[in-house]
Amino acid sequence: VNFTSDNTYGVAAPIMDAIVAVNYGAVGSYGGDPWTARVVCQFCELFEREVKVFLLPSGTAANALAISSLTPPHGAVFCHNESHILLEECGACEFYSSGARLVPVSGFAGRMMPLELNAAIAKYSGIRNDLIPAALSITQSTECGTVYQPDAVAELCSIAHKRGMAVHMDGARFANSVVSLGLPPAAVTWRAGIDILSFGATKNGALAAEAVIVFDTDRASDLIYRCKRAGLLLSKMRFVAAQWEAYLADGLWLRLAGHANTMARQLADGLRGVADVRLPWPTDANEVFCLMAGSMVKRLRDAGASFHEWTTVGLYASPFEPTPDEVFVRLVTSFQTTQDQIDIFLKLAADD
């Protein structure tokens, strides 16, 4: 039973089949192939508008490149204090933006609060404090396994746009949020005010396939140079395009994410019934966070279950602040998680 991350799993069969299927002939490299051209059309249809698309092999790169196109080096980029770009990407945003600053904003359950965002921006508005408020980055689904409703996204975007800032969405688990909301992708992105999206497929069954989607096509005119300069414009791009083509075809992406979400919900529901387990947040997507007795964690691990302890920064000054005996853990389900794995884990957890 491995709940450490959705990226510990492999590739969904239809995606692997697609990779194999495009392996013939000589085609233009660096994206000059027919599959890449076709995928761009798929994205335009999916988002019900014209978009610019940059296919990439890595989510960290997608986030950092997207954000670097929104901020000058002397810009401040506001993000949740538990965001992946802040805590897990080794300063990639700072690197790609030549030194822009990430400003952490707190919020409950992974969702940034308008009040906190306003307060954070206010500090970057004085005359002597010269960094410019340049961009906002929010994550959908969030790092806490919750989801923003479209109106919540719109409210944050509105705050940002009023200050002349652009808005980025980190969609490493975008599919999980779309399934959870049951809304068209346009509704939680550009219609709510998002300017640029990092759309991830890797965590949801691709091999290495991410995309930066630019909604305002006047923007990001230098992004192709930034990709090339970073060595992120792959030569045999057809194999990234093929993954996307299969991912988006016939709703595969939603089926894969839907399964992962269902597994997470069952896991969460089961854990709520176990004594000594507390769940601080709802389980909207494919990640379950809970406080467990240390002895339970040990028992689960001894039995072969894998999962990460997690930062408790989001629990401070809440009823869920851990007691000395509790450990805060993250459990991630994937497109390959099985009912059996959920059952085994719940049985182990309950088996006091």
Add this chain to the structure above:
Amino acid sequence: VNFTSDNTYGVAAPIMDAIVAVNYGAVGSYGGDPWTARVVCQFCELFEREVKVFLLPSGTAANALAISSLTPPHGAVFCHNESHILLEECGACEFYSSGARLVPVSGFAGRMMPLELNAAIAKYSGIRNDLIPAALSITQSTECGTVYQPDAVAELCSIAHKRGMAVHMDGARFANSVVSLGLPPAAVTWRAGIDILSFGATKNGALAAEAVIVFDTDRASDLIYRCKRAGLLLSKMRFVAAQWEAYLADGLWLRLAGHANTMARQLADGLRGVADVRLPWPTDANEVFCLMAGSMVKRLRDAGASFHEWTTVGLYASPFEPTPDEVFVRLVTSFQTTQDQIDIFLKLAADD
């Protein structure tokens, strides 16, 4: 007939099989999987010594990351004036090194000349000229389709080391040079003085698999951070490792490169017999460069052949400086080039 580049072709069957074969189960991400561990051992055996290995999806990234570990921002990096890092990577070395300078050094047939290298370094030695000579980068096989003999590599490395500089080898087509030389990989790398190697597999039949090989294992202690920070540490690394495992197993890499080299040699030999075609350099690897009548270029392209015109910078002041009627072209063969393609091309070329 497509001779534009070896990266227009797909993936060799054994490598694609290997990708499919590792697609099961949950394993550690970011390189914490058994295949990655095994590939490191393969590299150590191949190079007959302990090495550090960083698996990457892109050759530009491999070059730039490797070089960034050898130079401070205020360093000068000497490279051939036709080198890929200078002409084709959109300033990746400058980006990764926070602004180090590439200093072009001229030389014949893609090979840097010791005399020219010494002269170039001498300009960066004065008191008022403050950039430090930090690194040398040479390409094997070269951008002109030639190969350095080990003693030529050793002479350049010796010049660099005497000045306290480190030496990088761009081995985007390393396999082609090893086959051409018929020597063990160690002989043209660390035994000749190379400190760090960008070893490419993508152009020779992999999907997206490159490796930075660090010979002096005390070096490059910060390279893992640089990889992560650039978004180049792929989460599902097993699929890069699997490509390498298959590539190195049973000499597949040498067979693939050997075929490409043979095709190139046949193409070169054939072209030498065609009137109005001049070849300035020997064809040591899988690239043929020649001067053709413009009318011949048109005829070939009209018949469906694809290839690039190339920079004539290396021909200046030589007997091969193009006449007004001549076009300088590059023809690249690959592991998938067929005898038929060579024959068709030669027939078209000769058919005046």
Add this chain to the structure above:
Amino acid sequence: VNFTSDNTYGVAAPIMDAIVAVNYGAVGSYGGDPWTARVVCQFCELFEREVKVFLLPSGTAANALAISSLTPPHGAVFCHNESHILLEECGACEFYSSGARLVPVSGFAGRMMPLELNAAIAKYSGIRNDLIPAALSITQSTECGTVYQPDAVAELCSIAHKRGMAVHMDGARFANSVVSLGLPPAAVTWRAGIDILSFGATKNGALAAEAVIVFDTDRASDLIYRCKRAGLLLSKMRFVAAQWEAYLADGLWLRLAGHANTMARQLADGLRGVADVRLPWPTDANEVFCLMAGSMVKRLRDAGASFHEWTTVGLYASPFEPTPDEVFVRLVTSFQTTQDQIDIFLKLAADD
């Protein structure tokens, strides 16, 4: 009455005299002059040990250059959440370090708390969170006009050194702290664990004279290149050296700072006696911070007094959190502040 900043004032007479006095003859540029050589000796004597010295025209540059020599681009630099490097330097540290991150640490009255520092560092120690804890920066005297005792500095340095981090002191108002403590400069710097000091003279009567003092002379071997590369190695350096020579001679620096401190203390003492004025912190140096009724602020400004409103971040959740009627202001005295100015200001404040 101008209390906006100590840098609104001009140059102390002995320092201006020294500038004029060295204006003869031709001498080596970029620091190759006899005055610069002499000043280095003065610093060694002052700090009772060998030091490396870099003379600079700007305090922001001194801070950023010093810090850039302590951290890799993938480093985290811990600083007080009201520190000048964080709030007032437009991302200079990020610029000079090629994108290192400033991590704010809270603390009372401008002084970082060991507990908070430990907590902040702890977040940069995990396996997935890849930025390295690289440096600590503390300010003496602090941005709140208070002073660290040597044992407080030593405790923070000890925490940093245990983690392999280096420690920088922002001494833009170093003189004010030395006078306040009545201790030799060595006692609050290297003897307490400081590795590198930005020593400012500009705010205390120089024209434009700052110095980076490196205590561990094995460090910062690349700082001269960083200075040159940033255009901060002035050609007519003798005029910076002359300022320092006069500043340090016969204790001028301590007399100037002593006067400013005395004026600040009188101002603080006077304000404590005024109704509707609250001072949250002691006045150890030359800055007075207080909460005033908005009407009092208006009256003072109408009468011609100048001063800044200040960030209230340091007052949150304290007895000094401003009421809706209160404004938080900063009053800075300088070497030129007169008794008259203090009296006039106090009279205006009291005159309800």
Add this chain to the structure above:
Amino acid sequence: VNFTSDNTYGVAAPIMDAIVAVNYGAVGSYGGDPWTARVVCQFCELFEREVKVFLLPSGTAANALAISSLTPPHGAVFCHNESHILLEECGACEFYSSGARLVPVSGFAGRMMPLELNAAIAKYSGIRNDLIPAALSITQSTECGTVYQPDAVAELCSIAHKRGMAVHMDGARFANSVVSLGLPPAAVTWRAGIDILSFGATKNGALAAEAVIVFDTDRASDLIYRCKRAGLLLSKMRFVAAQWEAYLADGLWLRLAGHANTMARQLADGLRGVADVRLPWPTDANEVFCLMAGSMVKRLRDAGASFHEWTTVGLYASPFEPTPDEVFVRLVTSFQTTQDQIDIFLKLAADD
């Protein structure tokens, strides 16, 4: 007799007087003082149009900041292969531009040739060669002590503008060129197509006073942030403004440069009469370059004369390529060079 550089000399008396004269009272810092406002007006009058002005303490910083406002990180900046920004500033342009590339262009006597410029740009125009031609930088007076005529400037600017590039002029010795040409400053700058000028006063009698002059005032909107971020926005700016005010008042700048030019011309004329001395270029400004017998160099130095040997890169393949017995030297005169010094030097040189 010191001919090493014009920056070995001190400050012209009227400029030092001006520094002393503004040393009173409290004024706005960081350029918020009346003198800075006034100097901006002086520049507008001098250039007969509205300009943006940034006062700086260093010429290297002025060049690098100006250029960084004209190029993206993935830009190529064309400059003469003997230019100061290429050879003497430790990569400042690369640092400030986050890694743009300086591309050397050759030319005779320090002047870039239109043919060579076109050829260099042509290499940065291909599809695979992704750096963008972004800016041109030329030096006036040149690094060889010659001067561009307005039509020569206009021709280079026209080439650049046609390619969408902007043009920077390094005017470290701008005064010397204006005197030499006898034309209004507008004629050799914006009227000829210059977009941004680094205007130096330090080498011509100021203490530390440079200015970036932006002619197209729509440009460089982020330059103030770049200045602040680099620590180059001095707090006591009045003392830089005062230098400029005095420098420009009553033609002082032209008188100082005129004297230096006259001294250089006398020196050149005298040297032309000395056996074994060859001057490759005319002496338009305040620098004399000549080939001297090694024995003559030794004799001059033994007698106490100071001067630099210089790079011979500009002499290659010309009638002035040095013989084994010759040394190439640079002799710089300044506003303080005396007739006596010229006479002594010439006497020593001739005294075989």
